[in-house]
């Protein structure tokens with residue numbers, strides 16, 4: 001386990017985080033901590049129905065409330081052409097409902113008042129008459145001819161898209177000829193990222209200058225600025241979006257939410273700053289959920305365990321608006337990487353997206369654009385194959401994993417895996433877990449009726465979107481800019497397009513510069529989260545900060561190093577070719593005493609020193625990094641559980657996680673991110689679900705119903721690492737922020753199902769609550785997405 | 790009421806929650822708010838020396854009482870060992886749960902100077918962290934217990 005070294009390293013290494021000094025004093029500046037002069041407070045009225053026509057809205061009583069400054073409805077917005085807004089997936093979403101409501105919790109009206117209590121009071125005074133409509137809550141019925149139509153504004157069906165990947169004919173051929181084929185329905189239920197801080201915004205519109213400033217919980221300030229400009233009609237250069245400290249994002253804070261826009265309109269109407277902070281139920285019921293993938297998976301293999309092909313049909317429930325946030329050309333995200341970590345001859349997937357009367361979203365919760373679903377699918381199918389063949393789950397994986405000499409490897413659906421040493425990674429995890437010993441213990445325990453389970457997952461991720469040619473969001477290519485300046489005194493300022501929600505950018509990015517230039521990290525200021533202060537970029541999600549902006553930072557630093565070489569040559573009156581670099585200084589080859597430190601060079605670069613023609617003074621550089629490929633981190637996880645045969649309660653006894661994310665800039669931060677993701681996996685596998693009843697009532701709308709793991713459900717994590725650098729990334733790093741969230745759920749589920757082996761259980765859907773486990777032992781596991789009576 | 794040694798007198802609505810009073814009226818925004826149902830513990834502070842989820846109390850209930858928040862941990866410019874421990878062991882990521890965790894940790898060590906891992910986990914089990922997977926919080930608390938006078942000891 002990495003602990004911070006007391007003295008900061010001059011580059012990579014475990015280093016105390018620069019941002020901690022404010023947080024441990026309670027001096028962070030989160031959205032709700034910000035107070036502006038004359039600030040008003042907004043609150044959203046939400047629909048109690050999942051599907052209903054709005055007959056009338058009477059706001060007169062609310063308007064008459066002495067502390068209310070404005071009441072805004074869809075009609076108010078329609079007069080400004082603002083009732084609908086574009087989503088990041090190219091759909092439209094109601095800001096405030098005008099015609100009908102389409103999910104429980106949908107935004108209907110917005111009140112602006114003097115304080116937060118008055119705003120809430122006024123919500124009670126708004127009278128909305130609804131005509132309830134039949135609902136479609138089950139994605140599997142959404143395409144029935146008689147299904148109620150959610151988006152009658154668009155057409156007469158709930159169909160959103162069909163998308164496929166891989167070679168269908170070749171896959172079918174292999175399946176037809178294979179010794180063994182297995183098919184299973186798997187549900188990855190709807191879950192919610194539930195960052196501890198909910199979403200919120202403060203909008204401040206200055207009618208004189210026409211400048212709009214929006215502080216918001218945004219993982220993507222620059223794209224948000226463009227969206228605000230499109231919707232609110234304020235030109236981009238007059239909009240400043242600031243992401244202050246953010247209390248966790250996990251993808252929940254990528255989309256634009258109606259509340260943000262309502263705050264903007266509220267500020268335009270009242271002429272004062274308006275703050276809007278959602279409560280927890282609003283967060284869980286209306287903002288970006290994750291998953292809701294109904295998968296029919298199939299795997300084909302030879303009798304002796306050679307995996308040949310995987311085939312999957314998916315029904316993707318996107319809720320009432322297609323609010324998924326993902327690269328435009330990938331409506332199912334990067335689900336196409338369901339080929340996993342194995343050498344398949346063919347693979348094919350077909351995904352159909354549908355509307356239902358549920359909250360919008362889909363891509364969130366550290367999913368790496370749906371690789372969570374892909375990894376879950378393939379890792380469960382491999383375990384089912386082991387079950388069917390009566391093979392050992394570890395041996396079966398070893399037999400089929402890609403070998404190091406196969407990289408770069410083009411998988412059956414066309415993704416080019418950059419590097420990996422999968423068998424070493426898995427072997428290390430098995431050794432750390434003492435896999436053989438565990439199996440012996442399990443066998444002995446089974447004799448005594450104990451239900452101990454051992455689950456393995458091996459994941460490959462594809463992160464760091466991405467190459468501009470293939471990847472854009474709303475037409476914005478997914479390249480990131482950085483600007484780096486070394487000050488005359490030798491300190492530096494780095495401006496980055498991505499921002500932190502806990503990942504520690506202020507530290508990690510300073511370490512990248514430190515490694516390249518030899519300037520101590522505590523002498524490097526990292527500026528982020530403010531569109532007026534930073535270059536353009538797409539934001540922090542999909543584990544893309546280090547792969548894209550991290551690369552940009554290294555490239556910019558190297559450009560500075562090159563420029564410093566020219567300056568040093570002028571200072572020393574030698575040719576640049578005579579100079580050698582060692583961390584922090586250029587010196588004359590063969591005469592190490594003759595050299596200039598980066599600080600000396602910086603001062604000279606700002607001085608009257610004569611520089612060669614064409615070389616400008618000062619020491620700064622910028623870079624817009626367009627990644628040539630994604631990075632492909634991988635990992636092998638082993639989970640050990642004990643299931644109580646009487647109650648079905650699962651206890652996670654051990655969790656071994658070996659990750660390979662290439663070069664680690666700050667191992668302490670990397671391990672911390674892995675810890676967090678492992679806890680997510682336990683949550684999703686065992687307790688988290690946003691289910692609905694048939695009327696469309698959300699059954700996971702509070703932390704009483706939406707259960708999250710606490711310290712007592714989590715074991716002490718046992719980590720290990722292998723390091724296979726990315727060959728195309730300037731520093732060999734790969735994204736890691738989501739690896740554990742992606743890789744851990746199948747390990748937990750595989751362990752529980754393994755524990756239930758004596759009952760002949762082959763599969764049961766998450767979450768594996770005591771009730772679900774007990775049902776599984778009775779041979780009748782439930783669908784977990786719908787309320788059961 | 791007294792907060793971190795300073796006395797405050799305010800007229801408030803009877804329904805005002807203590808957490809809102811501390812944050813909005815006194816502008817001590819270190820204590821956070823994270824849920825509607827008293828499940829998350831982001832709002833934990835001390836009332837008369839005992840950790841309390843301050844979203845479950847009315848400001849009026851704290852009338853005449855003594856409150857300590859994360860802003861009152863640092864003494865004479867010296868960080869409390871629990872604060873030092875959270876930095877040294879990477880016990881925080883986004884930092885949103887941190888003030889509540891720190892207040893519980895300080896209380897635990899005051900009452901159980903040598904807590905076991907299980908006792909630490911139990912003590913923070915009413916508080917949610919979405920970032921750290923708890924491991925480094927446990928290590929941070931243990932670090933603080935092992936360094937009762939901070940980094941110098």
Ligand code: FES
Nearest residue numbers: 823827829830844
């Ligand atoms: S705010 Fe969640 S417990 Fe108090």
Ligand code: FES
Nearest residue numbers: 882886918919920
């Ligand atoms: S550090 Fe983010 S919630 Fe705990």
